Amino acid sequence: MFKHWGRYAISTMLVSTMVLSGCSSNSGTGKEGTSAAKSESVVNESGFPLTNEPIKLSMFTRIAPLNGPFKDMPVFQDYEKMSNVQVKFTEAPTDGFQEKKNLLFASNELPDAFYRSAITPLEATQFGSVGQLIPLEELIDKYAPNLKKLMDEYPEIRSAITTPEGHIYAIPGIVTLAAARTDKKWINQAWLKKLNLKEPETTDDLYQVLVAFRDQDPNGNGKKDEIPMTARTVLSVVNMMSGSFGLDQQLGYNINLENDKVKIWMGSEQNKELLMYLNKLYKEKLLDPELFSQKEAQYLAKQGSGNAGFFFDQTNNSFLTIADQYEGIAPPAGPNGDRLQAQASPVPRDFGAFAITSVNKYPEITMRWIDYFYSDEGSTLLRFGREGEHYEIKDGIPVYKEDFLKTDNQPKITPYAGGGAPHLISEKVASYINPPQVQEAQKKLDPYMPKVRYASPMFDEKTAQEVNILRNDIDKYYEEQSTKFIAGALSFDKWGEFQDTLKKMNLDKLEQLYQEAYDKMKK
Template identity: 40%
Template sequence: MKREKVLTVVLAVCMTAGLLTGCGAKEKTAAENKQEPAAQEAEGGTRQQANLNAEGFPIVNEEITLKVFGQQGPVQGKWDEMSMWQKYQEMTNIKLDFTDVLPAEGYDEKKSLMWASNEYPDIFVRAFINNAEIVKYGNMGILAPLEELIPQYAPNLQKLIDEDPAILSRITAPDGHIYALPAIFTLTAARDDKFWMNTSWLEQVGKEIPVTVDELEEVLRAFKGVDFNGNGEADEFPMGVSDAQALVRRFAGVWGYQYQFGRFLEVRDGRVTTYLTEDNFRDMLMWLNKIYEEGLIDPEIFTQEYAKYAAKMAGQQMGLFFNQADDTFDSANFAGVAPFRGKAEKQYVESAPAARDNGVFAICADCENKEAAMRWIDYFYGWEGSCLMRYGVEGENMYFDEDGMPHYNDGILDSPEGSGTEIGKFTIWPGGGAPQMVNDNNCEAIASEATLAAQKALDPCVPEKIYAEPLLEQEVSDRLSVLWTDLENYEKEATAKFIRGELNFDSDWNTYVDTMNKIGLEEWVSIYQTAIDTLNK
């Protein structure tokens, strides 16, 4: 397996306003947020320190409550009913208030309301705080700096940072502070979406696993219109994907493009470029339009919620689809395949750095129990805590074998609902975005034999270097946010219309290119170029 060199840049992107309850209500300036009255701070700090245990459990002697803001994933149950949280509250003596844990649908809007409300939680868990928000609300004094807490109260996280210094550069803001923490994945198979092909369908139509784009077309046509499940309904789709942008990203890689910084960008010989207006990208969209108009792509990709896509995976309703692991479906009838060869000399897959999902945990600056909160989260960056996060409660959800390796109880990985949905009943990691450490020994659900084989098919297509979304200075971050919001909104709309045939490639392509350039495509690229230049100095 080719080992990626994860490059990250200490720089970020912007965003706006927010909702909810927790740390504070009165609007403050950045200076006021960062400079609480010394006497009050000293008194409160002494009281909290006296209640805190430096190591072991419980974390605090007298029970405290931390108000949580976060997102309940589409395949997750209610957080207050999860055995993982119930067990951890008993262990720590820290009660969790999940009032502000919100459904995935409409979450971004409610998060914006939270920022605007000036009423904040104590901690953010699986909150998807983006880079722009990290820098903006860190600078405003809403998010607490964590870099001085980590060495003393987060030994597990500190160990991971010592072993991989790239983690530190990934999470350090331009002002030198750390305002939010990531999920950390040392397992490559947990960083990209696999290409899953339905081998049962292939057998029924007399086809082999396709290797090229042309062969894929033939297979998808053979799948069309066949009632594979025998229910008399047209509920099978030759190819499906979670959403239209995911479709574009997957096949951009097939057409030879990388997906760096979590954007439609490449870095070649130190130069950052975008391919959103290139003729080769246009050719890729033309191909997608062709197979879409033939009825070979699930038409619901433009409108469906992820939960519906997950149900289609579990129901084996797609001939080809994309997912990180086989945790939401039974992989017995599926094989992981390599990106299909076409005109490009080399194919690529979108892959995340080891310190991925930055912004999955943060502490509010007004939280009265910062040290306890840091000890609380650090548990999940160590072995025991990662097993609780990944597997749930021993006896109830999982067990350890004679070698000390964790395993799910019977009936979980082979649940008819899909293992992701089953695991989501008792822990928060299914769907991604959880604060956790994932390695080769605690990844049973996402590193099954089938998933590892699927990853092996992708390994030659993983970029040698992976660039994370940079943390930028506030002013640059604000500008980048405006640019990308406008560019992304237009790109999403236009590419969807090209795929559906609502825009004409002959008469409308130049207008699309001109509009992207007018919005600021060149300036957008130049910001990332500056980040790379800074890194290389």
């Protein structure tokens, strides 16, 4: 999950303007989203196939660096035979994905559905209100029994995806397993042992450990080539270390909730302390200098190299061959004693994982198609492939076969690799991402998890546009300035100017809008 700033950036002003002005190369559909083209195939309301006459659907999706082509994945090959639905995927790489998605909406060159496309709450409201995404609530009630059951069992799912007008324009990946909703803090315990160091309990301890990783040649090759600390991006390291400085991430944003009051903390003294700490690490070559430019594949490769001292990820998939070298640690206590696991996603973890567009001729069949993956059976097929060939059942739980794991083909056969796929992640289907090592790492985090994790609120159309406009400018400015503060390109003597600029950009107004949304959620 989504990781709020960079990976799931909200739509640009250009896209907002083009969509709201009604630019279109397809026929308009109106707010109810009823497709102008009538379905030529009848949905079967239960069982397989989903329709007696074969149909084709087009879907736009994100492809992660380790994935193979979706058309070669067993789940989609086998499910096509089961369902009578052939899906043609248009795959866009993780890097540059948001821009490609924006362009589809702006040009109105829409697929039948968006799959693993991280439609944000703001995008769902925006593109739903102008009819590019269709409302799904009635389709869910009639054609999605698996999803409906989960929504009834976990009411926070429905509240997180329903607009104030009562519409659902996108459905999430649903994670009932706590360990799949956090990024663990992985440290090189083999290096700790070699250097006779203890697991860091505070941010000061962490600093001393990173210095030792830099200077004392823990990999034993006589070179200073160790990477003491790394992360996916600049803002992901801010995200992952924020809890040590008392900074939470509630409502899908940089928000602390204090006595039911929303506080956006970008300009706070706590955030200044956090950025100063990261700047210290960067200046002293303790924080990966490639943080500002590396791609996802590079980051994952560093995990598997065994040459990284401290990093963050949900599971151990990327360093399985050297898994014994690492262990999870608790959030280090910060200078004021704060020790929060701020990065913790809600049960509807991956908002906007799937959405149906107005050009889709078969919305009923499409809803039945996606609903299968919210069952244990469908999720098992999606995550594990074919029983006997890719996995076997042990103690009632699907587990990858040892000979298959040795092939390094696991990430290529499933769209779950890389995150964000629309499906159910339960304890039953999570053996690969939740092995004992990951379970132990989660136990280190559990005492510091927030009692309640609120998902991003669904705003009404007018408010969503206002939030969209405010966040486009504020988020871009915050990312730019945070990067400069960490890299030392901007002196902390300029912090007052930074705060003043945030105020001029109406940060207080944005805070008020989130407060109003939170108050409605609490009623």
